Structure formats: C-alpha cells, structure tokens
Amino acid sequence: MEFGRGRDAVTMQGSEHxxxxxxxxxxxGEDADGALGGMSTGAPLRIRVHFKPPSSIALPQTTLHVPSGEMRELQIGGRHDPVLAPRAAPVVEAVCRLVIADLLQMREEI
Incomplete structure (x- = not known):
C-alpha cells in the first residue's frame, strides 16, 4: 500500500516533493499528498494499492522437491488461491483506518 506518491517519491528531489x-x-500546492509532518492538510489522501499475482497457476513451474533436493517441474491443476477481489476493499479500508488511528494516537488525539 502506498500513500501519496509512494515509491515514485524515491526518484524525486526534496524540493519537488x-x-x-x-x-x-x-x-x-499538492505535493504533500494530504499530509505534512505527519499532520493532515485536509486534502484527500491519495492511496495506491498493489496486489501480487496468484502463485498457483496452471503453467508448469520449476520448484524444489524437498525430500530429494532436486529441482523439478510442477504443474498445478485448478486454482487454490482465494479470490481476492471481494475481500480487497474491506481489507484496504481496514488498513487505512489502522494507519490513521495510529497517527492520531501518536498525536495523542485518541
């Protein structure tokens, strides 16, 4: 999860951000991404969320066969990763609430 410019900020100069x-x-301006010095500017927070792709895919993959110590090809049939889409919005909302509550607690407002 990225707030504001997130990882894009690493390529910016301090004067740009x-x-x-x-x-x-x-x-x-709008360079602070909704927060300055840990305090809200009152502007909307910009949040970007990234999800990794599922690892159980139908294509053959090379993996370690632990008992033999050999590298072997493995092909998984079916999908074993839970569908993330229905869970994504409430999980992202919960994480945002936790981060905001943590910031408020650091400022001793809750």
Whole structure:
C-alpha cells in the first residue's frame, strides 16, 4: 500500500516533493499528498494499492522437491488461491483506518 506518491517519491528531489504551509493553514500546492509532518492538510489522501499475482497457476513451474533436493517441474491443476477481489476493499479500508488511528494516537488525539 502506498500513500501519496509512494515509491515514485524515491526518484524525486526534496524540493519537488515538499509542500509549504500557506498563510491560511493550508498547503500551497499538492505535493504533500494530504499530509505534512505527519499532520493532515485536509486534502484527500491519495492511496495506491498493489496486489501480487496468484502463485498457483496452471503453467508448469520449476520448484524444489524437498525430500530429494532436486529441482523439478510442477504443474498445478485448478486454482487454490482465494479470490481476492471481494475481500480487497474491506481489507484496504481496514488498513487505512489502522494507519490513521495510529497517527492520531501518536498525536495523542485518541
């Protein structure tokens, strides 16, 4: 899960990613991604979520056969990974709530 620019921020200079507070207590730009110094700017948070592809696929794959110590080809029939789509939204929402609650707790607001 990435908040704001996430991993894209690693290629930016500090001057590109930083945002200054304006005289009215609001950021002057949109570079801070909704938070400055751990405090909300009041702007919407931008969140990007990534999911790994399922590992049980129907294509042959090379894997270690532990009893023999040999590398062998394995082909799995059927799908054994749970379908993530119905679970994705509530899981992402729960993680976001935990992160926000943690930030509030660090500021001793809850």
């Amino acid at each position: 930083n945002d200054a507070w304006g005289p009215e207590g609001t950021p002057l």
